[in-house]
Amino acid sequence: MSNYDAIVVGGGINGLIAGAVLGRKGKKVCIIEKAGSFGGMASYAVDGGPSLAHALYNLSPLALKDTGIDADHATLTGQQIDTVSLSSDGNHIAFKEGRVYWNDGTEHPQSQAWRELTHRLKTYGGLLRQLAEAPPPGGHSASLSRARFAEMLRLAKLGVGLKKLGKTEMRRFLQVVLSNVYDIVLDDLPDGPVAGMLAADAIRGAATGPRSPGTVFNLIYRLGHGGTITRPAGGMTAVVDALVEAARAAGCTMLHETEVSRILVDEDAVTGVLTADGQTLNAPMVLSNVASPLTCKLTGPSVFDIETTRRIRNIRARGTAAKVNLRLKDASPLPGLKDELKGARLIYAPSAAYVETAFNPAKYREMSKAPVIEAIRTELPDGSHWLSAIVQYAPSDIEGGWTQSALDQLTQLTIDTLDRAVPGLRDHIVGTQTITPDQIQAATGAPGGHWHHAEMSLDQLLTLRPSNGTSRYAFGPKGLFLCGAATHPGGDVMGLAGRNAALTALEALK
Amino acid sequence: MSNFVDPKLGLIPGPFHTKLAEQNRARSWYDWAGYAAPGILDSMEFEYFALRNQSSLFDISPMHKYRLAGPDAVEMLNRLVTRDVRKIKKGRVGYAVWCDEEGYVIDDGTLFHLADDDWRLCCQEPMLTWLHDGAWGFDVAIKDETHDIASLSLQGPTSFAVLEAAGLDIAHLKPFDMIQVEPDLMISRTGFTGDLGYELWCDWGKAEALWDRIWQAGTHQGLRAIGYEAVNIARIEAGFLTAGVDFQPVHATERLHRGQTPFELGLGWLVHFDKGHFNGRRALLSKQHTPRSLLIRCDVEGFKPAQGALIYNGRKREVGHITSGIWSPTAKKNIALAHVRMPDAQRASKLKTEIYTLEEGKWDTRMARLTPVTDAFFAPLRARATPPART
Numbered sequence: 001m002s003n004y005d006a007i008v009v010g011g012g013i014n015g016l017i018a019g020a021v022l023g024r025k026g027k028k029v030c031i032i033e034k035a036g037s038f039g040g041m042a043s044y045a046v047d048g049g050p051s052l053a054h055a056l057y058n059l060s061p062l063a064l065k066d067t068g069i070d071a072d073h074a075t076l077t078g079q080q081i082d083t084v085s086l087s088s089d090g091n092h093i094a095f096k097e098g099r100v101y102w103n104d105g106t107e108h109p110q111s112q113a114w115r116e117l118t119h120r121l122k123t124y125g126g127l128l129r130q131l132a133e134a135p136p137p138g139g140h141s142a143s144l145s146r147a148r149f150a151e152m153l154r155l156a157k158l159g160v161g162l163k164k165l166g167k168t169e170m171r172r173f174l175q176v177v178l179s180n181v182y183d184i185v186l187d188d189l190p191d192g193p194v195a196g197m198l199a200a201d202a203i204r205g206a207a208t209g210p211r212s213p214g215t216v217f218n219l220i221y222r223l224g225h226g227g228t229i230t231r232p233a234g235g236m237t238a239v240v241d242a243l244v245e246a247a248r249a250a251g252c253t254m255l256h257e258t259e260v261s262r263i264l265v266d267e268d269a270v271t272g273v274l275t276a277d278g279q280t281l282n283a284p285m286v287l288s289n290v291a292s293p294l295t296c297k298l299t300g301p302s303v304f305d306i307e308t309t310r311r312i313r314n315i316r317a318r319g320t321a322a323k324v325n326l327r328l329k330d331a332s333p334l335p336g337l338k339d340e341l342k343g344a345r346l347i348y349a350p351s352a353a354y355v356e357t358a359f360n361p362a363k364y365r366e367m368s369k370a371p372v373i374e375a376i377r378t379e380l381p382d383g384s385h386w387l388s389a390i391v392q393y394a395p396s397d398i399e400g401g402w403t404q405s406a407l408d409q410l411t412q413l414t415i416d417t418l419d420r421a422v423p424g425l426r427d428h429i430v431g432t433q434t435i436t437p438d439q440i441q442a443a444t445g446a447p448g449g450h451w452h453h454a455e456m457s458l459d460q461l462l463t464l465r466p467s468n469g470t471s472r473y474a475f476g477p478k479g480l481f482l483c484g485a486a487t488h489p490g491g492d493v494m495g496l497a498g499r500n501a502a503l504t505a506l507e508a509l510k
Numbered sequence: 511m512s513n514f515v516d517p518k519l520g521l522i523p524g525p526f527h528t529k530l531a532e533q534n535r536a537r538s539w540y541d542w543a544g545y546a547a548p549g550i551l552d553s554m555e556f557e558y559f560a561l562r563n564q565s566s567l568f569d570i571s572p573m574h575k576y577r578l579a580g581p582d583a584v585e586m587l588n589r590l591v592t593r594d595v596r597k598i599k600k601g602r603v604g605y606a607v608w609c610d611e612e613g614y615v616i617d618d619g620t621l622f623h624l625a626d627d628d629w630r631l632c633c634q635e636p637m638l639t640w641l642h643d644g645a646w647g648f649d650v651a652i653k654d655e656t657h658d659i660a661s662l663s664l665q666g667p668t669s670f671a672v673l674e675a676a677g678l679d680i681a682h683l684k685p686f687d688m689i690q691v692e693p694d695l696m697i698s699r700t701g702f703t704g705d706l707g708y709e710l711w712c713d714w715g716k717a718e719a720l721w722d723r724i725w726q727a728g729t730h731q732g733l734r735a736i737g738y739e740a741v742n743i744a745r746i747e748a749g750f751l752t753a754g755v756d757f758q759p760v761h762a763t764e765r766l767h768r769g770q771t772p773f774e775l776g777l778g779w780l781v782h783f784d785k786g787h788f789n790g791r792r793a794l795l796s797k798q799h800t801p802r803s804l805l806i807r808c809d810v811e812g813f814k815p816a817q818g819a820l821i822y823n824g825r826k827r828e829v830g831h832i833t834s835g836i837w838s839p840t841a842k843k844n845i846a847l848a849h850v851r852m853p854d855a856q857r858a859s860k861l862k863t864e865i866y867t868l869e870e871g872k873w874d875t876r877m878a879r880l881t882p883v884t885d886a887f888f889a890p891l892r893a894r895a896t897p898p899a900r901t
Contacts, residue, residue, distance in 0.1 A: 268787055301647030302589040303787045305611040310643045469611070477787070 003282045004030045004253070006505070007273050009260045009298070010289030010484065012040025012444070014491075014498030016243040018287050018483040020067040021502035023250025030253040030281055032260055032273070034445075039240030040289070041444045041451060042493050049325045049433045050388040051236040052440065052451075053493055054376045055081065055345065057229045058222065059239075062133050063495030066503075067246045075242050078232040081376070084344045085193035086421035090336050093193050094344065100194060103338065110194045117188045117198070118227065121216075124173055125224040127161045130154055132224060132489035132496050135504050136462045136471045147507060178458060181219055182210035182352050196349035199356075200372050204390065205451045205492075207318040209359030210352050214458045221456065221490065229345060235378065239493070263288070263299040263480065270479035285505055287483040288475070289498070291317075291447045292466055295475065295482060304476040311467035315486065316460065319437030319449030320362055322394035324414040326375075327431035328385040334377075335424040348373040348421055362393035367410055371417055387425075389414060396437035396448045407434045446485075453486035462488060473501040474508060481505045521546035525660035525717035526569045529725075533735045540738065543572040543636075543656075548737035555839075557736035558743050561703060562840055564732025565666035567724060568741055570702075570709065571717070574636055575655040579628045582648035587621065587629060590644045592772055592794070594785040598623045603686045603698050607772050607780050609790030613797050614760035614769025616640065617753055618777075620700060622688060630655070634753040635761070644789070660717035664724060665707030665744070667892055668731040671900040673697070673708060676727035680708070681897040695720065702741060704748025706892045706899075746834045747841060747888040749807055751775065756805060756833040756847050774801040803830065804855035807887065810844040810863060811878040813837055819863040821850055821880065829854040832863055841887045848880070 004027075008019040011033030019031040037043065042053040056078070061071045069076070082096040093108055094101045098115055100108035108114075131137075137151055162170050176184050181202035189195045199210035202219035209215075232239045248254060259276040263286055272282035288295040292312040301309055333342055349355050349372045358368040375389040391414050398406060411434045419426045437449025446453050454466045463471045466486040473481040483501030485491030524530075524545040538549040547569065551557060560566045578587060587595045591606040598604035600623050607618040619633025631637070641652050664672060673680055680697050683689060688698035694712050701707035712720050725733065745752065753759045760769030771794060772781050781794060810816045816835035823829045830850035838845045850861065861880040866873060892899055 268792070297647060302585055305792075306590070306640070306644045306789050307611040309646050313646065 002030070002279070004028045004272075005283060006030075006285040006287060007032065007281055007283040008287045008289060008483070009263070009273065009295075010034075010040065010445070011038040011254070011256065012289050012484070013042050013240070013243065013493055013495055014483050014485060014501070015040070015287070015289035016240070016247050016498070017063050017067050017495045018289070018498035018502040019252045020243065020247040020250045021499050022287075022506065023247060023252045024066070024068055025506055027506075028251065029247075030255060030283070031247060032258050032275070032281075033254075033256045034259045035443075036257050037240075038244050038254070038256060039236070041440065041446050043236045043240045044440065044443055046433055046435060048380070048382065048384075049327075050378050050380065050386045052323050052435070053236050054231075054378060054388040054390075055229050056232055056239065056493060057227065058225050058492040058494045060133070060225065060494050060496045060499070063499040066499050067243065067495070068250060069242055069246050073242060075233050075238040076230070078230045079343070081229050081231050082341060082344045083197065083229070084337070084341050084346050085197040086346055086348045086418075087193050087350060088420050090421075090423075092337070092341075092421070093197075094341055095197070108194065110189050110192075113188045114194050114198075117185070118223065120169075120172075121220050122223045122227055123165070124177065125220045125227075127158060127165075127173075128220060129224045130157055130161075131462065132494075133500075135473065135500050136465065136488045138463050138471075176216050177220070178214060179216050180211050180213050181215035182356060184216050185210075185352055191351045191353055193350050195352045196354055197347045199352035200347050200349035200374065203355060203359070203372070204374060204392065205321050206457075207316070207320045207362065207393075207395070207450075207455055208457070209356045211356050212359075214456075217458070217461075218456055222492070231343065231376065231378070235380070260298060263295070265299060265303050265477045265480075268303070268477045270477055285479045285481070285509055287481045287501055287505060289484040290445055291453055291484065291486060292470065292475065292482055293447070294445060295480075299476065299480065308467075308469060308476065311469065315447070315466050316455045316457070317447035317450040317453060317486070318455065319396040319440060319446070319451070320393040321451065322391045322410060322437060323433075323435040323440075324389045324391050324411055325433040325435075326387040326389065326415065326418075326429045327433075328377075328387060328428045329430045331379070331385055332428070334387075334422050334428065336422055343377055346373070346375040346418075346422075348375075348417055359393055362395045365395055365397055365399040367395070367398060367406070367413070368393045369413065371413055373414060373417060375418065387418075389418070394436055396441065396450075398436075402436045402438050407436065410434055410436070451485070452491035453484050456490050465490070473504045479509060481508075524569060524571045525714050526571065526662070526721055529718060529721045530569060530735065536737075538737065542738070543574070545572040547572060548735075550737040550739050551735050554737070554739045554743075557734060557740035558839060560732060560734035561666050561736060561740055561744055562705065563667065564734065565664060565668040565672050565728060566734050566736040566740070567721075567728070568663040568665070568736050568738075569661075570663045571660045571714075573656070573661065574633050575659050575661075576631045576637060576641055577629070577653040577655050578631060578641070578645075578650055579653075580648070580650035581627055583627045583629055583650050586645055586648040586650045587631075588785060589788050590641070591621070592781040592788055592790070594782040595621060595623075596785070600625065601688060603688055603700050605780070607775075607777055609772065609794065610760050610769065611790055611793060612760075612769065613771045613790040613793035615757055615772060615775060615777075616761055617759050618751065622698065635759050640761070658714055659711055660714045660720070661712075662710045662720065662724065663701055663707065663741075664710060665701045665703045665705050667706055667899065668733070668901055669707050670898040672724060672728045672731045672733055674900070675731065676723050683708075684896045685894055702748075702750055703744035704750070704886055704889055704893060705744065706890075706895075742834075743836050743838070746836050746845065746847065747838050747886070749847070749886040751805070751847070752834070770803070770805075771797050771801065773798050774803055775805045801852055803849050803851045805833070806848050806850055806855055806882050807884070808846050808848055808861075808880040808882045810835060810846050810865075810880060812865075812876065813844050814865045814867055814876065814878070815844065816846045816863050816865050816878065819865045821848055821861055821863045822877075823854045824860045824862075827854075829861070838887055843887065844878075845887045846880070
């Protein structure tokens with residue numbers, strides 16, 4: 001029997017950060033992970049292939065700071081990568097340093113419009129970031145408390161920030177923030193690969209199409225930390241290693257290959273956890289990085305109110321992004337891509353309309369016949385070369401299930417689609433791995449294999465994330481908190497959910 | 511929650527409809543959960559006095575009945591209701607209330623502990639979806655038995671004699687006991703009148719045979735079929751609450767905070783904080799000492815029924831209203847159940863109610879003093895005596 005101040009169930013990104021934050025505040029913390037290694041969904045990989053996540057764009061400097069990691073950490077600064085929007089006619093479009101170029105290096109006519117639009121969205125992202133960097137507003141702290149004062153200050157700052165935008169821009173912000181990305185992008189740009197790239201970024205990981213409401217918010221969310229995309233040095237594994245290191249340095253006990261079989265409660269307060277191998281670990285605070293329905297089952301439904309269990313059962317989390325890893329024969333460049341763009345993020349989304357059309361089958365539990373793809377080339381430590389691709393839409397609940405033939409079809413569609421824009425790519429491929437959302441769910445526990453654990457839609461944001469009544473991390477009995485991507489502000493290897501949860505838990509149990 | 515009645519369908523007949531229709535000289539049917547139920551069969555006064563002096567038969571089949579069975583039934587029910595159901599032994603019936611997450615009462619009802627891991631919940635409001643929500647994560651099967659089980663309420667001082675005459679041996683039944691007296695008949699010593707009485711439960715299809723048997727046995731005991739209006743007077747005398755009248759079932763309210771906690775309804779004795787978590791427990795812990803209003807029983811000055819009247823404190827400030835008010839023929843008092851805001855409910859000496867009266871085309875108001883009382887207005891010893899008296 002061991003005694004801790006806090007136990008974190010699930011050693012994914014948010015679990016590691018929550019543990020490290022608590023550890024650095026002087027708490028004796030134990031982080032428990034079921035799998036053989038930490039990192040959860042971000043670093044999940046099969047048979048030595050590339051990890052699920054392949055780039056960083058939203059990792060919060062604030063979360064890193066509270067975890068004790070220098071934002072200039074070599075792994076995290078890594079290498080900034082440009083984006084290429086692939087075109088079937090070979091005239092690809094490159095986005096770099098805030099400008100848009102044709103394949104031949106001349107500036108694209110839509111460069112200015114794209115720059116202005118993304119700049120605006122980034123400004124909005126900066127405004128909204130302060131909402132992400134704290135628990136959602138509306139806590140029940142006493143009106144004269146420090147927490148309430150801080151909350152008022154934060155909201156006031158948002159108000160002042162909005163005001164500072166100027167009347168026209170403020171009106172525009174309020175107009176677009178809840179809108180759909182299709183309309184907003186096509187207001188400023190003709191439909192084509194530039195608009196397609198923005199539409200694709202707005203729906204990545206989501207069960208929405210560019211015409212779905214709230215997709216502008218998704219794009220703003222993505223650009224919340226400036227929109228710079230980084231390939232971490234050493235890959236996602238190195239990021240996880242850095243976080244594990246930080247948690248260790250903060251004094252956390254790290255248990256992997258340990259499964260929590262029960263979260264223990266006595267007199268309506270958490271007392272610890274019971275592991276599958278029969279250990280009892282005591283702590284007055286348990287943070288669960290596991291999805292809320294699973295956390296509920298681990299704790300026993302009788303300690304939650306019926307409304308709570310009803311709401312968490314109805315959280316929408318339908319993963320639509322599959323991972324297709326294409327093993328390349330060698331380091332040789334891909335046909336049609338300039339050498340300087342060798343490591344770029346390749347987007348296949350020739351138009352916003354294409355992205356919307358790709359979404360249509362997903363509504364009816366089918367995979368896209370012409371999918372939207374984000375692919376990044378990576379070299380793994382073993383010297384193997386891969387094209388790591390996120391392919392949409394491949395819904396977790398596909399009609400008939402993810403049979404071998406469905407998997408093969410998805411792999412083939414991915415290769416065919418990429419080969420259309422990069423003719424000859426097919427000849428570079430020597431092996432494939434296809435990981436569908438249901439596999440991701442089975443391996444990591446993320447509901448629906450959704451990388452935010454819960455759809456980032458307007459009805460599941462802020463005070464409604466993951467559901468009404470559970471938005472401030474506390475979940476049922478005293479001392480139990482949720483800290484996963486399903487909580488505010490969400491996933492994307494951002495780390496704020498874990499950090500906010502840890503700070504809220506500390507405040508609550510003070 | 512009001513049931514929607516399809517105008518094309520109209521009210522539907524219950525299992526005793528033929529029997530009731532034969533006697534329904536007043537033809538006063540009302541809508542009870544979609545069924546045609548008698549408000550009055552011939553005259554309310556006759557029916558009421560039969561209930562208090564002889565015995566009465568009232569069809570309660572429209573009540574919602576749910577069967578909850580399975581290894582986790584006790585655990586599931588204990589999370590659902592505020593009282594500790596582990597204390598309701600097999601063969602016993604328990605009155606219970608259940609609350610939402612804010613601690614507001616959803617409904618009240620009776621829990622029948624039929625056998626190990628086998629229970630029946632009997633209540634006024636439709637509760638199936640709520641029970642299904644409450645059963646998630648528990649090994650419990652839920653069945654809506656509302657339309658499978660017919661039930662009759664036999665109440666009054668001669669009700670035991672009627673059953674005896676029908677050849678049913680239930681002399682040993684104490685209040686809140688129940689027994690499967692025959693393969694097709696369960697009898698519980700329960701009721702909604704505060705008097706000696708029983709409730710009889712059988713298959714829907716065997717309802718008429720049961721009616722005939724009881725009716726025949728009641729020939730020499732003054733048995734009378736009655737409607738709801740007589741029952742309503744009896745239940746107010748007993749101080750019992752009606753959903754939608756004396757409290758607002760919170761699932762049927764649309765405005766925020768119109769619900770009431772058990773503490774506000776005088777049902778705090780049904781809340782067992784020491785049994786572990788139950789729905790609304792955390793909210794109730796914080797609300798138990800700060801009721802916003804209280805449901806009080808009071809004597810009303812004069813003889814005019816005060817139903818619906820507003821209550822004032824010293825004529826100036828409106829502090830509540832009467833939810834149920836009648837002239838009690840047995841207590842010989844003008845009585846009422848009332849919601850009164852705090853803190854006025856606790857210093858009630860100055861409470862007055864403004865009763866509207868209509869006499870031969872002339873409306874008038876009169877201010878009547880309210881005197882709070884603590885006990886039931888009528889609680890005869892015969893209701894509890896075991897074995898019960900025959901007259």
